[in-house]
Amino acid sequence: METLNNLFLIIADAIRSLFADPHSVWANLTMDVINFIIVVVIVVLAALILILLERKIAGWTSQRPGPNRLGPRGWFQTIADALKLMGKEDVTPAGADKFIFKIAPMIIFCLPMMTLAVIPYGRKMAPINLDLGIFYFVAISSISTLAFVMAGWGSNNKYSLLGGMRAVAQMVSYEIPLLFSMLGVVMITQSFNLGVIVEAQASVPFIILQPLAFVIFIIAGLAELNRAPFDLVEADQEVVAGPFTEYTGLRWGLFFLGEYGNMTALSALAATVFLGGWQGPAILPGYVWFFMKVGVIIFFMMWVRWTFPRIRIDHLMHLAWKVLLPLSILNILLTGLGIYIYRFVMGG
Amino acid sequence: MENNELLKRQVEELASRVNGEVEESFGVLVLTVKAPYITETLTAAKQFAEVPCDFLHDLCGLDRVEHFEVVYQLSSLRGPQKLRVKALLNRENPVVDSVTRIWQGANYLEREAYDMFGIIFKGHPNLKRIYMWDDFEGYPLRKDYVTEPIEVRNIVRQRIEGE
Amino acid sequence: MSIKETEELILNMGPQHPSMHGLFRMVVHLEGETITKIEPKLGYLHRGMEKLAESRTYAQFIPYTDRLDYLASPHNNWAYVQTVEKLMGVEIPERAEYLRVIFGELARIASHQVMIASTALDMAGWSAWSYAFRDRERICDMYEMTAGSRLTVNIMRIGGMSAEPPEEFWPALKSFLDDTPEMLEEYYGIFFGNEIALGRLKNVGILSKEMAENLSITGPVLRASGVDYDVRKAEPYSIYDRFDFKVPVRTGCDSYDRTIIRMDEIVESIKIIKQAVRDIPEGPVMAKVPKVIKPPAGEVYHRVENPKGELGFYIVSDGTTKPSRVRIRPATFINLQMLPIVALGWKIQDVVAIFATLDAVLGEVDK
Secondary structure, eight states: OOHTTTHHHHHHHHHHHTTTSTSSSSHHHHHHHHHHHHHHHHHHHHHHHHHHHHHHHHHHHHOOOOOSSSSSTTTTTHHHHHHHHHHHHOOOOOOOOOOHHHHHHHHHHHHHHHHHTTTOSTOOSSSOOTTTTHHHHHHHTTTHHHHHHHHHHHTTTTOOOHHHHHHHHHHHHHHHHHHHHHHHHHHHHOOOHHHHHHHTSSSOHHHHHOHHHHHHHHHHHHHHHTTSSOTTTOHHHHTTTGTTTTTTHHHHHHHHHHHHHHHHHHHHHHHTTTTTTTTOTTSSSHHHHHHHHHHHHHHHHHHHHHHHHOOHHHHHHHIIIIIHHHHHHHHHHHHHHHHHHHHHHOOO | HHHHHHOOOHHHHHHTTTTOOEEEEEEEEEEEEGGGGHHHHHHHHHHHHOOOEEEEEEEEEEOSEEEEEEEEEEEEEEEEEEEEEEEEEESSSSEEEOOTTTOHHHHHHHHHHHHOOEEEEEEEEOOOOOSOTTTTTTTSSSSTTOOOOOHHHHHHHHHHHHH | OOOOOOOOOOEEEEOOOOSSSSSSEEEEEEEEEEEEEEEOOOOTTOOOOOHHTTTTTTTGGGHHHHHHHTSSSSHEEEEHHHHHHHHHHHOOOOHHHHHHHHHHHHHHHHHHHHHHHHHHTTTTTTHHHHHHHHHHHHHHHHHHHSOOSSOOOOOEEEESOOOOOOHHHHHHHHHHHHHHHHHHHHIIIIIIIIIHHHHHHHTTTTOOOOHHHHTOOOOOOHHTOOOEEEEEEEEOOOOGSSSSSOOOOOOOOOOHHHHHHHHHHHHHHHHHHHHHHOOOOSOSSSSSOOOOOOOOEEEEOOOOETTTTEEEEEEEEEEESSOSSSEEEOOHHTTTTHHHHTTTBBBBBHHHHHHHHHHHHHHHHHH
């Protein structure tokens, strides 16, 4: 069991031992490249699986079979879709700001790779062990706002522009409760490092200590990801497809991959901060626990998406500023009070 | 039945005021007036004592070959009274007052009648074609409208003239 | 620093837009997300029904009426054939009258289910959409058993019905009627009980009673504004005076009541069908009408309560085999006039919802 748990660490050590000095610059560089490739593979694989999973769940909630023609039970559907997307013509609309239009999907696609790099997938299995992990994660993921605005502005389309504007209003507002909800955890662990936060949850995951924060995190996270019921940015009944309206083929596919990559990243963060990350009974290796927890959160998000109607924009703003923000500040207050009482009792 | 008597009396009284004719067809009173009287007639019909005809069901144009008619189907949401008012329009110069001031709901209906018959509704806030495109020529529901497109019409004409 | 006035954004929604039912186009003037002006542009589905009628015989025009409000095609048949029957003075057999009521009310249920589904879909309630469509399939199956087609059924003839329903029709109808309360529960559960849906429907798009009457609004939209008016009660056509049913009226005047009233109407329709199935006599379904239909010269206006409002036919006959003029009074065409008035000041998302609650079918709007 212990071998299985440390499988990836053992492999890493083996690769390092190929070098004369296991901690030389070259060994570190090689490991970084390997880590990078692994993260890219995680993003692409996650997107491929999640797209199919989403369609299956959509079918399940609305009482229809979902994709079931291609391969065993339709499992090859996404691959066929990806091939189809690659074969499509790459159209740039006349009057578009070409540079911005072309670079926006790339930015979106890069973000989940950057954020997934700091997540600890198992014991000592963070590709990059950053001391400011949470801070870095939130900072990087807020760049996606910029990408949406770039896509919306660059497309020279009114629907895209409206979608881009909505993206700014929505994502800037929801970043605040998202960050504030995690501050309670940071106050308890006294660290921004995700590895330390997971280690601190060995006995009890923070969802027990911070239930309110977890709820706020999931709601704000859904809004950050533009997932239903907060998918105003790409609301097809109102703004057709928002910033993605004018995109075709692989560029549109990159947006899609980016969306599912971001979803994986945020679910990974939620699993790490609130559900105890790779911690779990020793019957399974840590990384399996981790991916199972991520899977549960992703399933929940998809379930919500296919059953909830879309919220209205003024209700959206109302929820962010008048409900979630005060609640998250209240949560910080209560956490501080709790820590004070705990210290008083234990120390006294 | 009492209602009908009441309505009939008032309609007849109104008809004498606006030089109209009253007849009955399939249980409905039909009041036919000349176009200039239409605002007065409909305003009065809307305010009939006890049996007001205050709900405009339909407004449509009608081509009678020698003249046009605009037909108003009136009734009330609070009683069985029914009234059909017809305005007679001159074919060369089909102009009638708009009733949008009396019933806002006449807006689209009058636009449709304009679109299909070329009847001009004076005082309409936005008298534009509603179904056909803006530079469409002719009025499709007039009896003298030829359905074929102009090219086909010309070919047909040439053939007839050639023979 | 001075505050700059922002420019108005003019957005062309439709005719190719995901939430425009059919080929509807509206030019929306926006101030941020708020509507300042709406101009509906019609005619993208205009087929010239009234003109077509003038070059066809009376019987030939029946299939065209299917294409008006294609979600409730038996109703359009019904309105048209009754108008011609009234003109000719034809009495139709009892059994045909009952069958017409059954099919008409089934069409009402199907149409309202589509309305509920599309209202949910326009607010991104994807699952609610497929629930309502799943149930509507059963009605389409029943159409198919009797008429052979599922949407544009062309089921009525001048003088009666085109066919007697087959044996398997009656058990299917019975099981459908029995399942309906459960279906309505499901719609409430999956969509109308949702807090977000309530937030988007309640107190949105207020159409006052006076405004509704002035705009000649009919049907469920009028009744949701608190006017108790239904052609089936006000001027009972066919055999509606024999049935015991209520006309649902709501006084909310908002999008929510305009939607929920359709659920109430489904309940009443179920009652009517149950009574009709109980009382239906045996006999022929077609009266003896001449092969060549030649009504006497004259004119008649007849109206029925279509699921969307009052559907009227005004037929002018000149005594030949073809009508001189067939005027169709489309319910949603007139109901649509409320959209630019009611939606002012609401957000662009609300316009989509208000338009959905109008239940406009472009086949009928554009004729």
